[in-house]
Amino acid sequence: MDERVPRDFETLRTTILERRHSLPKRIAQIAAYALDNPDDIAFGTAASIAASAGVQPSTLIRFAQQLGFDGFTSLQLVFRERLRERNSSYDERLAALRAKAEEGAGHRAIFDGFVAAASTSLNDISGRLNEDHFEDAIALLAKAETIYVLAKRRSYPVASYIAYALGKLKIRNQLIESAAGLNAEMISFASPRDAVIAISFSPYAPAAIEEARVISEQGVPIVAITDSSFSPLAQFAKVWFEVAEADFAGFRSLSATMALAMALTVAVGEKRRDAGRKRKT
């Protein structure tokens, strides 16, 4: 074996792609197969791989030799190394983190627990977002004159970030909170041309539910982020999202809710900008 033998998969891949056109027919055939089915090369036997690729075992060995390996076995090692070095899967990683958090005492375990909860929530929502609802919500919010943001207690941080972001995007918005106890008045200004983003999770803060009820009775459309279809918030909402946040030590992660909230906000900003551009042309 000379010194230029590819030792890692990426180098090997590049080498094969470079030489692709100067390779004899059957060798090229096995080369293509190898890049398309690297797992098969890693696990199979020379005979089984050759059969799958439609060539003779000897061709497979010639292929390896052309690349500078002294036989199929050494070529196969590269393909195995690739699988070995590939990081552990997302799920395993999470499971490990969660396990450490559960069994392990100590403060580090607490930290791991929160990271795991946040990751789990993100992972979950990433696969579950209903795109139609998402589009509906964006459309609804994009045409609102003022966006009211409603969330209490543990959901409040999300609301405050939404309000911050909407402000940055120059979208008129009103966070429903008032040190002076003027929430009811604030709500009474909302009209059907406005819209609400309401966020509440079980146990639903009574104030949030009550305010959502009032505001929906005024005909203001509500986009809700909540945790189940039984949520009282869902019944008042035009569009609602179910977000399952994992919790740790009694505190729910907000990461998935945050990601959704930010996506909604920025998407609304984009949609408005597009609409504005259209009107001008």
Add this chain to the structure above:
Amino acid sequence: MDERVPRDFETLRTTILERRHSLPKRIAQIAAYALDNPDDIAFGTAASIAASAGVQPSTLIRFAQQLGFDGFTSLQLVFRERLRERNSSYDERLAALRAKAEEGAGHRAIFDGFVAAASTSLNDISGRLNEDHFEDAIALLAKAETIYVLAKRRSYPVASYIAYALGKLKIRNQLIESAAGLNAEMISFASPRDAVIAISFSPYAPAAIEEARVISEQGVPIVAITDSSFSPLAQFAKVWFEVAEADFAGFRSLSATMALAMALTVAVGEKRRDAGRKRKT
């Protein structure tokens, strides 16, 4: 092979863990090795694995047979299948999400972008948390009479969640915000027996920095969460954490900061509970 042979890795794992204590010594030894080094089982030869685990090849085969396989080869298939089926790596997954977010237009891409940003941030902080600083911060906060929470603008949601959690844990705290413009007075009440959690990221909100300066001059110890050692917040802090939050569309993720903040809060709660218990006994 009877019908109860584990065909997937998880089942196999569970089976092994169940029987762990009823297995003969050497078999148990190889069982432990198998669960600790699944990749070696997938790729190695019976002889090489046996050598690494410090047993004879025949023991390895007996182990496989105990589990219902008819030999090492069929056991090995399960370990190989695991590698095959294992999802793409965490990094690959994130890269895919990010790529989709960048190239892809549409609103779904925005959502993916925020999820990717949050995941990246969590992943990053998970490996970088300095445990010594973490312990120091917890000790410092646990002995404070009142914990002041200071954060403005984009960091404010984190502060509000900390305040919520501290309240839930019955830890006296004060969020430094005042609609009536009384922040300066609020700060003046803080004493060296209190402590501050301050959060600020570039571009540092001037108000946050100024308040941190004043409060540190009063001798109140500060735990800071910020983004670099050049942060003006770091110079006022007794302990500080560097958190690198990924951003998307101009908005920074808060997921890592949130996780750290919650971990701090809960850890402080635990430490106080422990200390209280000790004093009583």
Add this chain to the structure above:
DNA sequence: TATGGATTGGAATTATTATTTCATATTGCC
């Protein structure tokens, strides 16, 4: 279209590897 060189197929050979066997050691039980 004839010729030399390169390529390919298939079987024979060699090597490696899993499995079995049997002697020995260990353990649990009366």
Add this chain to the structure above:
DNA sequence: GGCAATATGAAATAATAATTCCAATCCATA
């Protein structure tokens, strides 16, 4: 402490797989 049952070690054997070899085929070139 002795006996049977179980577990272990080491080497022999069987199975499987990689590699080699050679004849057949293909292809480019004169």
